Amino acid sequence: MTGELTLFDKPADSGNVISRAFCPNCGSAVYSLNSSMSDLIFVRASTIDxxxxxxxxxxxxxxxxxxxxxxxxxxxAFPEMPPQGSREVIDDGAMK
Known part of the structure; x- marks a missing residue:
C-alpha cells in the first residue's frame, strides 16, 4: 500500500485520542492509533489480503x-473497554 492517508482524531470513551487513518480518495479505513499506546498500530482487518x-x-x-x-x-469479551484499560489487556497476554 502506498500513498498519503488522512487522519481523523476523536476522543475515546477513556479520554484518550483515537486517530483513524483512511484513504482521502475512497474513504477506506486503514488503521487506528491510540494516544495511550503510541507503540501500537491497529490495522483494519479489511486491509489484509x-x-x-x-x-x-x-x-x-x-x-x-x-x-x-x-x-x-x-x-x-468485554461489553465496553476493559476496566483496567486496553493496555493492561494487551500486556496481560490476552492479545499476544
Missing amino acids: QPDVIEAQVTVYSSRAPSWDKIDESLQ
Whole structure:
C-alpha cells in the first residue's frame, strides 16, 4: 500500500485520542492509533489480503456488536473497554 492517508482524531470513551487513518480518495479505513499506546498500530482487518492468517484474541465493546455479528464465545469479551484499560489487556497476554 502506498500513498498519503488522512487522519481523523476523536476522543475515546477513556479520554484518550483515537486517530483513524483512511484513504482521502475512497474513504477506506486503514488503521487506528491510540494516544495511550503510541507503540501500537491497529490495522483494519479489511486491509489484509489474507485475513484468515490473523486470529482474534479478545473482544472489546461486545455490547455494541450488531445482532448479526456473533461473538466468539471462546474469547475473553468485554461489553465496553476493559476496566483496567486496553493496555493492561494487551500486556496481560490476552492479545499476544
